[in-house]
Amino acid sequence: MSASTETTKAPAQPLSTPASKPDGNPLLRLILKRLGLSAVLLFAVSLMISGGIEALPGDFATTYLGQSATPEAVENIRKDLGLDRPWAERYLSWLGGIAHGDFGTSWASRNSVGEQIANRLGNSLFLAFFAALISVPLSITLGMVAVQFRDRWPDKIVSLASLAAISLPEFFIGYLLILFFAVKLGIATFPATVYDGMGVMDRLSAIALPVATLVLVVLAHMMRMTRAAILNVMSSPYIETAELKGLGAWRIIAHHAAPNAVSPVVNVVALNLAYLVVGVVVVEVVFVYPGIGQYMVDAVKVRDMPVVQACGLIFAAFYILLNMAADMIAIIANPRLRHPR
């Protein structure tokens, strides 16, 4: 699924097609192929989530009613939840419902899952958006600084900080920030409650700490990967040639390194945004933030399967889409594919 497997396959294709064939645009073909792959993947994931839940042992009705439930009561609740229908039928109606935004009804609260998700997804995306807005420019800058001052103290600090951040659990960073900024200094709010009709400024100040946590979590990964990506380009022979030709540092970076570093760096960004999607789950629980991650964790605890299924699918969809975006950008930014031979 990585960019490398896609791009290594690419050169083989034009060779296999006859030279007389006119539709020789490998770029377009690769992108369409990647799109199709993502669609298949998404479908397979939905099948796996639904089928996996069916195949794994564990019965909700008994969990719901407790061990001492009579068989009749279990049977009733199964009928009530529609579990007596065959799996294929339930899967198809689930899929059909999703197609027009109906994710089913929660077993625990009897609310519409789709409505809940619509509310909470916005909150989660709000959080992730601001985290990305801060962390992406920051980490790219820091990554470049680390490369520029390679093996000197700024680089050492960057690698030390990223080592620490990779090893710190999200919730530890979160509680550390809460204790320091909300409890000791009193300059931030906890818990991060947001509600409808809240002013933008209030909302921003409420999410300050969760965003800071997410930024810290993602920053290290992104910085490390940016550093590696740029370093990879900077240590290639043609950069050395440019240096030996006597070109200035900025000319080398702008004209020689940047065009080739864009695609790995953008790839890094997209991959880390995908990582952000997951980080949101823990951070929302820490800050009692009404997002989709919190919703999912609560549902898992009471085994509210329609909610778990729907949230799982949405998280997977975001993850797949961002990974697809990463691959596509890598494909588009690859100059070898823009000029088919």
Added chain:
Amino acid sequence: MNFRAIPLSAWIGIIGVAIAFFCAIFGPWIAPFGETDVVGDVWAPPGGEFLFGTDNLGRDLLSRLIFGARTTILVALAATVLSFALGMLLSFAAAVTGGIVDQVLSRVNDLMMSIPMLIFALVVLAVLPQSLLVLVLVMAVLDSTRVYRLGRAVALDVAVMEFVEAARLRGEGTGWIIFREILPNTLAPLLAEFGLRFAFSILFLSTLSFLGLGIQPPAADWGGMVKDNKDGILFGVSAALIPGAAIAFLAICVNLIVDWLLKRASSLRGGRGDG
């Protein structure tokens, strides 16, 4: 193996991991109080009789930390070993056999990796009964997808070497090729990967426990202890941060060792030692 050649950072890592393992092995003998004994007030401050204070039920935090080391390390280690065994076996088999076996295994692996690990674990744990064995198995299977990916790449690199072909032409079986030809030549990157996966397992287990889906109370484990004491943060009680710091400490130490192993592996291969 020259002890002088081990850098300071790696020594810090080795000593830290050794302390954690010591606590895990000899926990019941060195802990001042029992794992679930209520011995004092709720959230007693650190110092005096209780070095780190007490938790939300008045249990000694230090004792629970020591007992927690046992649970956390044991479960994380078991999951990592299992995931490695599974991932390595399948990836080497795929790389050596090739063809349809490789295709099927790799596509299934791609599919599993297309769902974020935590989300996958949440979905699966929502269905499965809550038990330690289930937890270890879920962690191991999900983790093995990452091991598989690395293992396949490494094994493919080695599988095209002349000595593997020579062994194959000699008529050696697949088992021999995997264990006698490929494995010894891929040990260094795999060892580093093992450390990386172990550190990740500790964090993953702690996250699951923190979310209330990992190790169940009253057994002490570090992630669960953070969850138990998190409400204290609002009153300025730092009891939740101590187990959190323990998780971070162990993960950092393991990562320090991994960094050293990676550098060593790349310098053995003649690399420039870049990140």
